[in-house]
Structures are given as structure tokens and as C-alpha cells.
Amino acid sequence: MAIAGTRPEIIKLVPVMRALEDEPVLRPSFCHSGQHADLGRDLLNIAGITPDEMLERPSGEGVDRLLAGMIETIGAALDRHRPRAVIVQGDTATTLAGAMAAFHRRIPVAHVEAGLRSADMTQPFPEEAYRRLVTPLARWHFAPTKAARNALIGENIAKDSIKVVGNTVVDALHWACSRLDADPSLGAEAHRYIAAAGGHALVLATVHRREHDTSALKAIAYGLSSLAERRDVRIVLPLHPRAESAILRELLADMPRIELIPAVDYFTFLRLMRASRLVVSDSGGVQEEATAMGRPLLVLRKVTERMEAVGAGAARLIGHDRDLIAAAANEVLSQPMPEPSDVFGDGRASERIARTLRGDLYPR
Numbered sequence: 001m002a003i004a005g006t007r008p009e010i011i012k013l014v015p016v017m018r019a020l021e022d023e024p025v026l027r028p029s030f031c032h033s034g035q036h037a038d039l040g041r042d043l044l045n046i047a048g049i050t051p052d053e054m055l056e057r058p059s060g061e062g063v064d065r066l067l068a069g070m071i072e073t074i075g076a077a078l079d080r081h082r083p084r085a086v087i088v089q090g091d092t093a094t095t096l097a098g099a100m101a102a103f104h105r106r107i108p109v110a111h112v113e114a115g116l117r118s119a120d121m122t123q124p125f126p127e128e129a130y131r132r133l134v135t136p137l138a139r140w141h142f143a144p145t146k147a148a149r150n151a152l153i154g155e156n157i158a159k160d161s162i163k164v165v166g167n168t169v170v171d172a173l174h175w176a177c178s179r180l181d182a183d184p185s186l187g188a189e190a191h192r193y194i195a196a197a198g199g200h201a202l203v204l205a206t207v208h209r210r211e212h213d214t215s216a217l218k219a220i221a222y223g224l225s226s227l228a229e230r231r232d233v234r235i236v237l238p239l240h241p242r243a244e245s246a247i248l249r250e251l252l253a254d255m256p257r258i259e260l261i262p263a264v265d266y267f268t269f270l271r272l273m274r275a276s277r278l279v280v281s282d283s284g285g286v287q288e289e290a291t292a293m294g295r296p297l298l299v300l301r302k303v304t305e306r307m308e309a310v311g312a313g314a315a316r317l318i319g320h321d322r323d324l325i326a327a328a329a330n331e332v333l334s335q336p337m338p339e340p341s342d343v344f345g346d347g348r349a350s351e352r353i354a355r356t357l358r359g360d361l362y363p364r
């Protein structure tokens with residue numbers, strides 16, 4: 001049983017579900033924790049995945065309630081389905097709750113995107129803590145890169161339980177881009193923003209990290225608005241429904257050449273990224289996608305668990321420095337686009353994950 005609750009988890013677990021379905025001996029099931037019930041459903045439909053469990057997000061406010069409640073609701077789903085193994089992705093509350101509920105029932109846990117570390121428990125918060133807490137509970141550690149594997153070895157994780165497979169976000173990207181090329185109606189919402197940009201440089205921006213306080217959001221807004229002073233630039237910023245979008249909306253709403261739009265579906269987002277000259281984001285998945293697609297990227301974080309993107313020359317770590325955003329953007333816009341990089345994987349991580357699970361659960 002694969003367990004997901006947020007948009008990025010769904011995006012990264014859809015390829016795994018498809019690879020598991022191709023393994024004749026395995027019968028995959030999918031549990032949606034309800035953490036962000038509204039995002040990512042379109043992708044599940046297009047991938048033809050109907051959740052075997054669509055759980056209600058626990059009622060009440062705060063992360064204590066969310067985590068405790070999901071341990072119970074996911075635990076009950078595991079009691080109903082009694083899976084041979086549980087698969088969790090990344091670092092959200094759903095990831096940790098799913099791993100704990102499985103551990104309480106002695107169901108082995110496969111951790112996809114294992115080993116990402118920023119070495120700073122305050123950022124990303126609470127994800128750095130969550131992904132560290134999942135590690136000792138997991139039987140399989142599917143690490144996206146060698147750096148992630150080395151981090152796990154540094155935490156005394158047995159080498160034979162770690163496999164460097166690549167990040168499944170690259171699998172999803174390859175699959176989605178082939179679907180985009182085959183079907184112009186997919187992600188069609190992107191066309192109006194691409195058309196509006198005309199011959200100008202489209203800059204795709206997303207800001208959703210919770211550790212961004214008001215001063216950080218103001219600095220980011222200032223940086224984007226000073227970038228938008230360039231007449232040859234058009235910034236499109238899909239707003240994350242759960243982030244502090246109210247501040248960004250207030251600060252950027254009427255800025256010329258900045259288009260604030262509601263969060264878009266995955267295919268629309270990829271069409272926008274493909275048409276972009278520059279990506280500016282605090283997102284984890286976007287760091288991986290921009291690097292794999294060959295789009296220059298400014299990372300709106302002080303630290304990142306994706307230093308491979310910086311190493312590949314695709315990304316620059318900007319933090320929340322209001323003047324640095326525009327300065328770095330101007331520099332990037334004067335340079336040629338980077339080559340696509342496979343530093344986050346070759347698009348076959350899911351096959352490796354499915355083959356390992358099949359081999360370990362049902363040895364020939």
C-alpha cells in the first residue's frame with residue numbers, strides 16, 4: 001500500500017504505482033491520507049489510479065492533531081487492507097504518520113526519497129525532522145542520489161537496505177511530458193499565460209514554504225517586483241492554497257508583468273515550466289524538475305537538501321535576499337539555458353523500486 005496526502009507525494013508515487021502494477025506478482029493499493037485532499041486528484045484520475053482508501057483529514061487545528069489523527073486513520077486503513085508492505089514518500093506529516101502506523105503493525109516500510117538532509121532542523125520545518133524520524137522505521141531506503149545514500153550511511157543505516165534509484169519525480173516528468181506531447185488538451189490552461197507573455201521571457205515562480213515569515217515573504221515580493229521592472233519579463237506565480245498567499249497577493253496583486261494565479265494542475269504547471277526562461281521557487285520538487293528539464297533556477301531558500309542542483313550549475317541558492325533575487329535573475333537571463341541534467345535520476349527509479357520490492361517480498 002502506497003500512502004500519500006499532498007500534491008508532491010502523489011506526483012512522486014504515481015510512477016511507483018504504475019511500476020508496481022507491471023510486476024505480475026505484486027498487487028499495489030493506494031491510500032490518500034486526506035492531508036491536502038484537494039490537490040493532486042487530477043493526476044490520480046489521469047493516471048487511472050482510484051484510491052483504495054480516501055481518508056478524511058483529521059478534524060481540528062495544528063500539526064499535533066494532524067499527525068496523531070493520521071496515525072489513527074492510516075492505521076485503521078492498514079488494519080482493513082493488511083498490506084505486505086507500506087510505501088511512503090519524502091517528508092510530510094502523511095509520510096511520518098504512515099511509517100509509524102505501519103511500524104506499530106510490524107508492516108515493513110519502503111521510504112521513497114530517503115536520505116534528503118538540509119542538516120538544519122529549523123528548515124525545512126518540520127520536514128527535515130519528519131524525514132529523519134522516518135529513517136529508523138524504514139526497511140527499504142530508496143535514495144535519489146549518492147549524497148542521500150551517504151547521509152543515511154552516516155546515520156548508521158545498513159548499506160544493504162539502501163538503494164540509489166534516482167528521484168521518481170524524473171519518472172513522472174518523462175511520463176507527463178510524453179503525455180503533453182501526445183495530447184494538446186492536457187495542461188491547456190498554460191496556453192493563455194504563455195500567449196500573454198508573448199515574446200517576453202516567462203519567469204515561473206512558486207512560494208509555499210511555511211518557514212517563510214512575513215519579512216521573508218516581503219523580501220521575496222520585493223525581489224520579484226524589482227525583477228518585473230524589466231519590460232522583457234513576465235512573471236507567472238501559481239499560489240499554493242495553503243501557503244501564506246494572502247501576503248503575496250496583497251504585495252503583488254496589481255504589479256504589472258506579474259500574474260498571480262490559483263495553483264494549476266500538474267500538466268499545466270509542466271507546460272508553463274517548459275515555456276519558461278527562468279524558474280524562481282522554494283519548492284523541493286520544482287528544484288528537481290527544473291534541473292531535469294534544463295531550466296535555470298533560483299532557489300528561494302537559505303539551505304537546500306538538493307545541493308546536486310547547485311552542483312549541476314542549474315540552480316543558485318538565493319535565500320530571501322530582496323536585492324539578490326533580481327540581480328541573480330538578471331545574470332541568469334543574460335546567459336544561455338543550462339543543459340538538462342540527470343543528476344536527480346534517469347526516469348527509471350520506479351522500475352528499480354518495484355523490482356526490489358518484488359524480489360525481497362516474493363523471492364523466486
Ligand SMILES: CC(=O)N[C@@H]1[C@@H](OP(=O)(O)OP(=O)(O)OC[C@H]2O[C@@H](n3ccc(=O)[nH]c3=O)[C@H](O)[C@@H]2O)O[C@H](CO)[C@@H](O)[C@@H]1O
Pocket residue numbers: 006007008009011012089090091092095113124127128169206208238239240262263264265266267269270282283284285286289
Ligand atoms: C522540504 C521539501 O522540499 N519537501 C518537498 C515537498 O514537496 P514540494 O516542495 O515539491 O511541494 P510543492 O512545491 O507543493 O509541489 C511541487 C510539485 O507540484 C507541482 N505543481 C506546482 C505548482 C502548481 O501550481 N501545480 C503543480 O502541480 C510541481 O510540478 C511539483 O512536482 O514535500 C514532498 C513530499 O514529501 C517532498 O518530496 C519534497 O522534498
